Ligand code: HEM
Ligand code: SF4
């Protein structure tokens with residue numbers, strides 16, 4: 194069972210994500226959008242979108258940092274005070290995200306305009322994300338110290354997957370909630386290209402910080418895209 | 426010098442009868458789709474009035490356009506730490522208008538008129554929301570909700586252009602017996618310094634080099650919706666069903682083939698003129714930074730004289746086609762805006778350097794003058810001509826709307842229009858006196874030839890004179906969109922009718 198869930202499924206779902214992303218980007222780029230619904234409702238969204246995004250993006254970046262620098266985390270956690278600081282910060286961002294997510298779900302259920310525009314994908318990803326955040330917060334509160342064993346057990350497993358040499362032993366002995374958290378994360382990855390989650394994959398906004406304000410496109414000249422008016 | 430071409434539309438406000446034919450033809454061609462029902466890429470507002478979306482001119486509320494801060498230009502949206510603030514607000518935008526600022530799109534339950542069972546009461550068609558599909562208790566807002574209500578204290582008093590008028594002046598404006606109103610038809614201004622482009626994190630919005638039309642690349646737009654907040658004219662609209670922003674496209678598929686825009690073509694009052702302008706792109710920034718009182722003048726300076734041989738040579742060097750140069754030389758836009766100086770931009774103080782121009786209406790002035798003089802007074806006289814500037818209230822109002830508050834610019838145009846009327850009246854009716862009519866003309870710096878030309882274009886102008894639109898011949902060019910014209914036939918470029926795995930169909 195573990196072999197299938199944590200040995201084979203990662204490949205299936207990561208493969209789905211990559212192929213799906215290429216398929217959608219090339220074939221149906223028009224639908225690639227954050228599907229903002231602020232235009233229809235903007236009071237509850239404030240209490241949902243801000244906490245959710247600031248919470249989840251911080252947490253995600255933390256996870257990614259851990260993948261690349263597990264030893265840094267372990268070293269930092271060597272001193273108890275620093276461990277508490279890290280755990281507390283992570284947990285508060287987790288709660289921030291959870292609060293935001295609940296507000297978003299509440300909004301989708303109660304506002305008739307937003308409800309009318311909610312697709313099956315929106316429901317699906319909200320469920321997946323809710324499971325993810327709830328199990329994440331439970332992990333952090335029930336099995337301490339999460340950051341330590343994330344760096345000690347989950348990260349080696351992730352690397353074994355990435356190195357095409359899956360070693361399920363790292364995660365086999367983890368508690369159920371943690372396993373749900375990990376497997377659900379894989380589902381989440383698999384869903385990205387098909388739902389509105391795609392919105393955070395193609396991050397063109399980063400260019401905005403360096404490009405001049407104005408964009409001009411030409412039919413006859415090369416390069417076709419040109420930025421003019423260089424004021425800061 | 427970096428010379429570029431720009432298509433520009435001008436509007437003769439006195440001739441607009443507020444019939445909305447323009448809006449309807451635009452709607453039929455471009456926005457009769459789900460998610461776009463509420464969009465009016467072309468809309469006509471009654472002034473004084475709150476406008477669409479409500480109080481769009483109030484940038485304290487929407488923070489659209491640019492401001493000069495510490496000597497450099499900055500999007501008003503970015504108060505504080507600059508572009509980072511844009512990205513920090515990507516999840517939720519504090520200044521975004523919502524559907525309630527436009528109106529909830531609706532239809533009527535017409536079927537009920539046919540299917541209602543027999544009964545004592547007449548069946549009615551109840552309004553139904555196009556967003557939720559539910560019945561609506563009451564329609565509280567619609568397109569042109571305050572149409573023809575100018576002067577009504579409820580709507581007119583919300584007009585942001587009334588700022589700077591004293592309480593008693595405002596009262597006079599809205600007093601019933603002196604009631605006046607006029608119409609402001611609006612499309613996207615296809616600005617030289619567009620705030621929509623500057624605010625888009627995706628880089629999806631761009632200005633076309635060849636003709637200056639500002640477009641949103643529908644495939645690149647990610648619904649970050651900054652353009653909606655940043656455009657001070659609120660001309661990009663968010664398609665709530667597709668999750669993409671859309672805007673007026675200046676009917677480029679029509680203008681590329683030399684046809685006028687759908688709105689301009691349909692206009693019953695023949696108030697619209699479309700033509701090409703040449704401008705110097707190196708000076709955009711300087712113009713956008715000019716202080717309010719000199720803004721219109723600076724905008725006139727950036728537009729180049731297409732009959733000047735040096736300009737023509739530069740244009741050829743810049744790769745501008747001969748047919749564009751010829752069109753620019755006969756451009757009604759150039760004549761109205763720069764040569765005769767009777768047209769001016771809408772709210773230049775937003776500093777996007779808008780490229781549509783308006784000839785301010787005389788009728789509020791004339792109506793007021795009549796009312797003040799007991800109703801039988803004929804304002805088309807040299808006596809009144811010399812006193813036009815006493816009509817402070819309407820001039821102030823027009824200046825707030827069309828010249829960043831500079832009353833002289835508005836006055837110049839009004840006087841010129843009056844002078845042309847007096848000159849033509851003398852020619853036709855002969856009751857003014859030749860020398861009086863001529864001296865009026867020369868006092869505003871117009872020659873009799875100018876007067877004849879203005880008269881010809883603004884009252885008799887034929888289709889070919891009002892619309893001088895050079896073809897682009899895109900079929901010969903490599904294009905950003907690699908599909909050929911043949912492959913694109915029958916598509917409007919919006920909503921590629923593809924089905925998602927679950928749910929939504931576009
Ligand atoms: C990194 C950059 C990201 C940006 C710029 C971004 C931006 C946005 C925007 C603009 C919206 C639309 C909000 C509205 O309705 O107006 C949105 C919605 C959403 N985002 Fe993100 N997002 C990012 C990352 C993420 C991540 C990492 C996740 C999840 C793991 C996520 C999950 C969601 C969800 C679930 C919604 C829908 C909320 C609803 O139910 O309305 N986003 N995002
Ligand atoms: S009017 Fe608005 S949408 Fe049009 S170009 Fe100017 S800033 Fe952009």
Ligand code: SF4
Pocket residue numbers: 440441442443444445446447448469608610691692693694695696
């Ligand atoms: S069609 Fe012409 S006259 Fe009628 S509302 Fe539009 S701009 Fe005015």
